[in-house]
Amino acid sequence: MKAIQTARQDYQIDHKMQATLTFDLKEDQHTFDCMMNAINMHSAIMELREHLRALDKYHDLTEDQLILIGDLREWLQNELQDQGLSQLF
Numbered sequence: 001m002k003a004i005q006t007a008r009q010d011y012q013i014d015h016k017m018q019a020t021l022t023f024d025l026k027e028d029q030h031t032f033d034c035m036m037n038a039i040n041m042h043s044a045i046m047e048l049r050e051h052l053r054a055l056d057k058y059h060d061l062t063e064d065q066l067i068l069i070g071d072l073r074e075w076l077q078n079e080l081q082d083q084g085l086s087q088l089f
Helices: 025-036 038-058 063-082
Strands: 004-012 016-024
């Protein structure tokens, strides 16, 4: 029997929208795992952005450290933009 798993997620905006995705787990396990963990990845990126911002704003850092934090924040924003994800953050 073919390993098929269905993932279902309901989203509430103005009205209920429903999406059903079907994966052949023998071939699509990695894609399925990424999809199932997307909210966790989003949360981790948000935490990283907030942590870098807090370091920049609230900590007494050296000039070199401030430059490094600024460079990291800029790099992360550029990566999100390049992947078409910046509107999500």
